[in-house]
Each structure stands twice: as structure tokens, then as C-alpha cells.
Amino acid sequence: MSYWLYLSNALRVIYRHRLRSALTILGIMIGVTAVVTVIGVGAGSQHQVLQQVESLGADLLFIEPDVMESGGVQMKGHSSTLTVDDITAIQNLVPNIVATSPSVYAEGRVIYQARNWISRIQGTTRDYLLLRKWKVAQGRMFNDIEQSRAKKVAVLGESVEKALFEGESAIGKTIRIGNTPFKVIGVLQRKGQSPGGMDQDDRVLIPLSTAKLRIIGLSKTRPGSIHYAHIRIDDQNKIKDSIFHIQRVLRRQHRLPENKPDDFIINDLTELQESMADATRSMTFWLACVAAISLVVGGISIMNVMLVAVRERTEEIGLRRALGATHKDIRNQFIIEATCLTTIGGLSGLVLGVVLVSVVATMRNFPVMITPSALVLALGSACLVGLVSGLYPALVASRLDPIRALKRE
Incomplete structure (x- = not known):
């Protein structure tokens, strides 16, 4: 058959x-x-x-202070063990670096007229958007002049814009962060949630110098201190080599002896991915x-x-x-x-x-x-x-x- x-x-x-x-x-x-x-x-x-994870960048490194000791008590370091000079040294001495962006942050109340919103206030540099592969949907990012002169300008995440302006254009409007007025010059494109579940659009970007002078107040203790930094490598396959060189530069910057552990943490997003x-x-x-x-x-x-x-x-x-x-x-x-x-x-x-x-x-x-x-x-x-x-x-x-x-x- x-x-x-x-x-x-x-x-x-x-x-x-x-x-x-x-x-x-x-x-x-x-x-x-x-x-x-x-x-x-x-x-x-x-x-x-x-x-x-890709939105964060598989070729992105994240550096932050490690746990430090003070009077025999361990505490999470923020402003004491990582500085702008450290990041500048990395930029100048480590090969394959595309860009760096030191940052500070704080939770703060953002106010516009009768509306207010508690958000993440992040002081950073204009290269932050390049590092995060982020674009501005409306307006623009602050420039180097506004950074150097500590201008009171702000770029809003989408969540903050919706909460404060409810469909109204935010560009050119004045908001207050705490008691300090800021002019809105840009609105970021939607980024969505991070792998950890955090709303990446719930933030306000302002110049690093402005944040330290007007909002964070770190300049009163140690002017060059930062909370963390992003660093982008030109080749994802060179991540491990770059981490090794960055580690050497930071240990030399911090004058750490061989028998002392690192006072910083370098996070590699490829492992998370x-x-x-x-x-x-x-x-x-x-x-x-x-x-x-x-x-x-x-x-x-x-x-x-x-x-x-x-x-x-x-x-x-x-x-x-x-x-x-x-x-x-x-x-x-x-x-x-x-x-x-x-x-x-x-x-x-x-x-x-x-x-x-x-x-x-x-x-x-x-x-x-x-x-x-x-x-x-x-x-x-x-x-x-x-x-x-x-x-x-x-x-x-x-x-x-x-x-x-x-x-x-």
C-alpha cells in the first residue's frame, strides 16, 4: 500500500x-x-x-565607593572615596574609554505651581546621555558653559514631566527643587523600568556643579566628591582589561597599599545580562x-x-x-x-x-x-x-x- x-x-x-x-x-x-x-x-x-539591560549599555561600567571604616564601624561610602579627579585620571590614563560621567544624587521635592513630586535629583555632566544611550525628546541637554557656571537649568524625565505638567509643555517653565528655582530646558525620551524595577524616567537632571552647590551640598565637605560614575568602553570585548586598568588607576589615586582592599566597586553589566x-x-x-x-x-x-x-x-x-x-x-x-x-x-x-x-x-x-x-x-x-x-x-x-x-x- x-x-x-x-x-x-x-x-x-x-x-x-x-x-x-x-x-x-x-x-x-x-x-x-x-x-x-x-x-x-x-x-x-x-x-x-x-x-x-541593553538600555543601560552592555559596554558600560558603573563605579561607586565601597564600604569604608570610620572609628572601627563599617559604613557605606559616598562622598569620601570617589572624586571627580579620580574620573579624570581614568579618562586620561585608561585606554578604550569613550566617555565618563561623574554624578551625585538626592531625593528631592520638585514643585511647579500647585503641583509637586518627589523625585531623584541627579547632578551629572552632558555626557551622561551619551553613556546611557539616552536622547532628549523635547528641548536640549545642558551644555559645558552651564555646567561650568553652575546654571540653574534642569532636564526632566518623562514621569516627572507628566506628574507636574499634565500635558502642558514643560520647556521654558520654572520649577523649584526645594527652594531653588530651575528653568526646564529639556525633557528626556521614555526609558522605562530598569532591570531592578526602578522607574528610570522618574528623575531630574541638573549640572553636577549646580547640584553640589545648590542641592547636595557636598562642596562644603569635599568639593571633588561624587556618589558614582558611569564609564563607557569602546569595545565590549575589552571590558575585563578596562576594569583591570581602572582598578590600578584608582588604587594609585587613593594611595592604597597592596595589603589593603579596594575602597571602590566596579560593576560590569555583562554579568547582570x-x-x-x-x-x-x-x-x-x-x-x-x-x-x-x-x-x-x-x-x-x-x-x-x-x-x-x-x-x-x-x-x-x-x-x-x-x-x-x-x-x-x-x-x-x-x-x-x-x-x-x-x-x-x-x-x-x-x-x-x-x-x-x-x-x-x-x-x-x-x-x-x-x-x-x-x-x-x-x-x-x-x-x-x-x-x-x-x-x-x-x-x-x-x-x-x-x-x-x-x-x-
Whole structure:
């Protein structure tokens, strides 16, 4: 018998037992739908996490003071162990540096007319946007002259603009940070949440000199002190070498002896990117395994249905064997019937899964990704389940003795 004849016979049998076939197909369809949905949501989550890390910059280094001791008590260092001179030395002495941006910050109340908002006030330099791959949506960033003269100008994050101006243009308006008036000269593009869940748009950027003079007040204790600094490398593959050189420069700047640990921390975002990607991949894998259990249940249902079909069609099997059908013909017939059931269920599950994922993405504004490889994997798994589930009933049918089969009926 040709495989086309096997297929036509299988479809005819499936149509003849429509209700039973539909219930069997339903189990496979639910399993494939679950697998497609889980993989789509998991891949979307992974893509979102990687985008968030990428928005920070995979070639970006973050330097901050380490824990320091004062009178035998350990405390988190801020203004004492990292200075603008340290960052300048890094810029001049370490190769492969694209840009640097020292920063200070404080939580402060931002006021416009009768509205106010508590936000992160960040004093930084104009290169901060270059380092963070951030753009200005309206207006402009403050320039070097405004930085050197400690001008009272501000660039708002999107969250701050919406809270204070409620659709009104912020450019050119005067806000107050504490009791100090600032002129709004720009509004940043939306950045979204950081990998840690912080709203990156809830901030106000002002010149570093202005922040230290008017807001933070660090100039009264140590003029060059900063809270942290961002440094961008020109090649992501040179991150480790750059960290080594930066460490040497900072230890020399701080006059640290060999037996004393670093009083600073250099964070590499590539490790964060890899760890978060591994976490989301593991989560997706285990959720897909749980979803695949429904496929196994569907396979057991198919095996049960096919065993019942063998008993019901005993006379047919005996008659076909008596007319010259071989063991292979009978075996292939039942295997193809089982595979047809799972293929129909798998295709239906793919359609339902894509629709369900699209609805979730639209209604919940949740990122999802359905790749062709995921669809092929889900459908292939369904077909494999059908093949395995139909194998034992097919062997049982092919081994029936034709005389006993005819006599039994």
C-alpha cells in the first residue's frame, strides 16, 4: 500500500468516528496551546529583560565607593572615596574609554505651581546621555558653559514631566527643587523600568556643579566628591582589561597599599545580562516542561483510543490480512491514524496558541515573542507524541492472527 492510501484511510476512519476523534484531538490541542503560550511569554520576558539591560549599555561600567571604616564601624561610602579627579585620571590614563560621567544624587521635592513630586535629583555632566544611550525628546541637554557656571537649568524625565505638567509643555517653565528655582530646558525620551524595577524616567537632571552647590551640598565637605560614575568602553570585548586598568588607576589615586582592599566597586553589566538571561531561560524551560505534561496526557489518551480501535476493528484487520495485507501494512495504518490525530490537534493548538498570546499581549501590554522555531518545536513534539502513542497499538494490531481475528468476530 502507498502512504497516500494509508493517509486517505486514516482520514476516513477519523471522520467516521468524529466525536471520539474530536475529544482526542482536543487533548493534544490544549497541550500544544499551553506550550506555545508558555514559550511565547517566556521568550518575550527574556527579550524585555535583555532590552532593559541593553538600555543601560552592555559596554558600560558603573563605579561607586565601597564600604569604608570610620572609628572601627563599617559604613557605606559616598562622598569620601570617589572624586571627580579620580574620573579624570581614568579618562586620561585608561585606554578604550569613550566617555565618563561623574554624578551625585538626592531625593528631592520638585514643585511647579500647585503641583509637586518627589523625585531623584541627579547632578551629572552632558555626557551622561551619551553613556546611557539616552536622547532628549523635547528641548536640549545642558551644555559645558552651564555646567561650568553652575546654571540653574534642569532636564526632566518623562514621569516627572507628566506628574507636574499634565500635558502642558514643560520647556521654558520654572520649577523649584526645594527652594531653588530651575528653568526646564529639556525633557528626556521614555526609558522605562530598569532591570531592578526602578522607574528610570522618574528623575531630574541638573549640572553636577549646580547640584553640589545648590542641592547636595557636598562642596562644603569635599568639593571633588561624587556618589558614582558611569564609564563607557569602546569595545565590549575589552571590558575585563578596562576594569583591570581602572582598578590600578584608582588604587594609585587613593594611595592604597597592596595589603589593603579596594575602597571602590566596579560593576560590569555583562554579568547582570548573562545572569538575568539564564534565569529567564530556566524559567521558560521549566514552565514549558510543565505545559508539556498535557501533551503526554494527550498521548496517553490517543494510545487508549487506538487500543479500543484495534478491538473494534478486529474483523477488518483479519479480513485485510486474509486478502494479502502484510504486518507492515496494518502497523503503518494505525501509526498514521495516530499521527494524523496529533497533527490535526497540533495545528489547531498552534492557531489557538498564537491567538491567545496575541490577546494577552494586546490586553495586558505584555511582551511576547512567537518564533518559527517555537512553532516547529511545538508541532514536532505533538507529532512525536502521536508516533510514540500509536506505536504499541499498531504493533498489537499487526500481530493479530487473521484466523483468530475473523473467528473472534
